[in-house]
Amino acid sequence: MLFIHGFPEFWYSWRHQLKEFSKDYWTVAVDMRGYGDSEKPQGVKYYKMKYLIEDVKNIIEALGKEKCILVGHDWGGAIAWNFIYTYPQYIEAYIIMNCPHPTVYKKYLTSNFAQFQKSWYFFFFQAPYLPELFMRMNDMALVVSSFRSKKNPNPITENDLEAYKFIFGKPGGFTCPVNYYRANLIKSSLKRNKDVEVxxxxxxxxxQDLAIETSTAEETAKTVPNLTLQIIPGASHFVQQDEPEEVNKAIHEFLNNIKAI
Incomplete structure (x- = not known):
């Protein structure tokens, strides 16, 4: 199982899943390009989706595997969607969290005012310097608040928060992650091949995602074949940290059903 995180996260955001699924699978969670201890190419162009997809392919091959169960959240989910259609031969199954299919998201972004409002940060992140400053303000208050939900106001511990602050508090800690938004605003590289068996x-x-309308997930389930939708009531955008037991249960049920096929 290969876990790829989103923004603003790093491999540690999968800690609950790594502990649970390492009982039955070889689990690997990485810091994506530009995050944590991974390489940080300088320049927006190096964060285009085509490079992010190749990173995943290279990781799978470096681990000596032919296939994986790919698990992605947020930007990790967007990368996973693109990877599935580009390199389906590497995928045994996939699990995506709080990230609709890119085609559905683009449709909602241009036709649904509620989603357009929720996506304000996507456009704000196009500005130079200001987004990084904004994310660092008040001891990274925005990062801290984003992990909280009405159902679970304290889903992560103070020690967890310190880990995030340490990673993103390094010089330039937010620049490369924000470059994901800068490099991929205009055009998605997703090419849906009708001949690909998903x-x-x-x-x-x-x-309770503050950034993405739940209806995008429902639309995705209608659009993508062989896809099961599991909505977690009351959970935030960071669902795998917010409600780890419910998420792990849903994953177990899904994987068990696949084995039974």
Whole structure:
């Protein structure tokens, strides 16, 4: 199982899943390009989706594997969607959290005012310097508040928060992650090949996501074949940290059903 995180996260955001699924699988969670201890190419162009997809392919090959169960959240989910259609031969199954299919997201962004409002940060992040300053303000208050939900106001511990602050508090800690938004605003690199047989997938979605409308997940489930949708009531955008037990249960059920096929 290969876990790829989103923004603003690093490998540690998968700690609950790594502990649970390492009992039955070889679990690997990485810091994506530009995050944590991974390489940080300088320049927006190096964060285009085509490079992010190749990173995942290279990781799978470096681990000596032919296939994986790919698990992605947020930007990790967007990368996973693109990877599935580009390199389906590497995918045994996939699990995506709080990230609709890119085509559905683009449709909602241009036709649904509620989603357009929720996506304000996507446009703000196009500005130079200001987004990084904004994310660092008041001891990274925005990062801290984003992890909280009405159902679970304190889903992560103070020690967890310190880990995030340490990673993103390094010089330039936010610049490369924000470059994901700068490099991929205009055009998605997703090419939907009708001849591609999409593997079995699971879309997990916390319905209290402040950035993405839940209806995008429902639309995705209608659009993508072989996809199971599991909505987690009351969970935030960071569903795998907010409600780890419910998320892990949904993953177990999905993987067990695949084995039974």
């Amino acid at each position: 593997p079995q997938g699971l879309l997990i979605f916390g319905d």
